[in-house]
Amino acid sequence: MPLHAPLDALTFDLDDTLWDNRPVMEHAETGHYAWLDEALAAWHGTHLDQNGRYGERFPLSAYQARRLELAKRHPLRRGDFTWIRERSLSELLEEYGLPRSAARMWAAAAIDRFLELRHHLTPYPEVETLLDELRSRYRLAAITNGNADLTRLPLAAHFPVTIAAGEMLAPKPDARPFLAALARLGSTPSRALHVGDSWREDVLPAWRLGMRVAWIDVHDDSERALPAGVYRLRHVRELPNLLQRLDSTLRD
Template identity: 80%
Template sequence: MPPIDALTFDLDDTLWDNRPVMEHAEHGHYRWLDEALAAWHGAQAASLGRYAERFPLSAYQTRRQQLAERVPLRRGDFTWIREHALRELLEEYGLPRSAAAMWAAAGLAQFLDLRHRLTPYPEVAALLEALGGRYRLGAITNGNVDVTRLPIAAHFRVTIAAGEMLAPKPDARPFLAALARLGSRPSRALHVGDSWREDVLPAQRLGMRVAWIDARNEGATSLPPGVHRLRHVSELPDLLAGLD
């Protein structure tokens, strides 16, 4: 195999623990929206009722799933799905279309603010700093994190929001787009990610080497050629030293 000159990284659950981030953002923005609507309605609130009582968070989550099924092309564009599902519920709640659009946008902005209140693993900043001196680094995510809002953005030459380009992983296109922009090719690149379906399989099929973050040790004992199991992203330098 030729030497590696580029590394691509998944973000959520690879460079940080995403579960508490999403739980905080999901509940926090919906609670904010319910309280903001109650204050905005004033006396009219009695006739409409509390928004979150008529449409609890579970209803919003179900509507997102239904919308993804109705518009499969957008199924991976989580920002679009969230805003449009929220707009539909707000119209059903009784808001005029223009007000529903305004409050859906406000609710989404609140969600994204909370979504970006995340802390990468303690080793990540120094790790990316060191690796960036030797390899060209890119990020490929199905999530709706805007890397430019994070301090680690300076380490990535390329960031690919696969859902927004309507080609969420395991589609090969975000990997190929990242490699093209990095000036590399699959045989000279290694992808780092936690999902077997969305990270390991598509990268391996393209001919990339893969560092699979199997944090819970749930994978099979034997792995395909070119796929290497790690328990944590901090183990990546040792793997690269062995491959080089």
């Protein structure tokens, strides 16, 4: 294994690394779409019989299919999930019969509701204390493909640098979000470790840049061989022990 310099920076993925994102997204997905259907029904009033219920004409599955189709039409925006969602809603609402201005207004309102629900999340119990301890020893950054806005969460205090990779049109596994985070932290790949759950979007791009990687193997992919510099963890709570081991190795 090549000799590495001591670590001075840690970069973190967010979803499914610092919290369980599946129930969060399930609640936000169904919640904002049901809200839109109910709000439109109330707004339409006596015209509802003419147009029908929005949710009946365009069920949630139609919205999800439109998002996939829209991402193919606009490949540069494929990682900008908030834009994909809002644009998809706007298109469906126009097809439902709303004027473009009204469709955009309702799409924006639904996305506001989605983002509100999307931030009803609870980090793992250990995360707050963990980050508080780590930021006294390392410079920290968050790199996410998702649309979680750290400024809406208490965890923001721990991350002086946040990279929303989808919004910069370079979603992971693109190397640019990692390089941008390291540049803003004043670090280099050989002195940084990335923490994330996705083999494709976290492990491979960071490792190829020369970063060390703590892979949160949430799916227990125990058969996968690890290249030098990649370390398998089952939970982010195991990170301090890994950092202690790496520090001891450098001292030996």
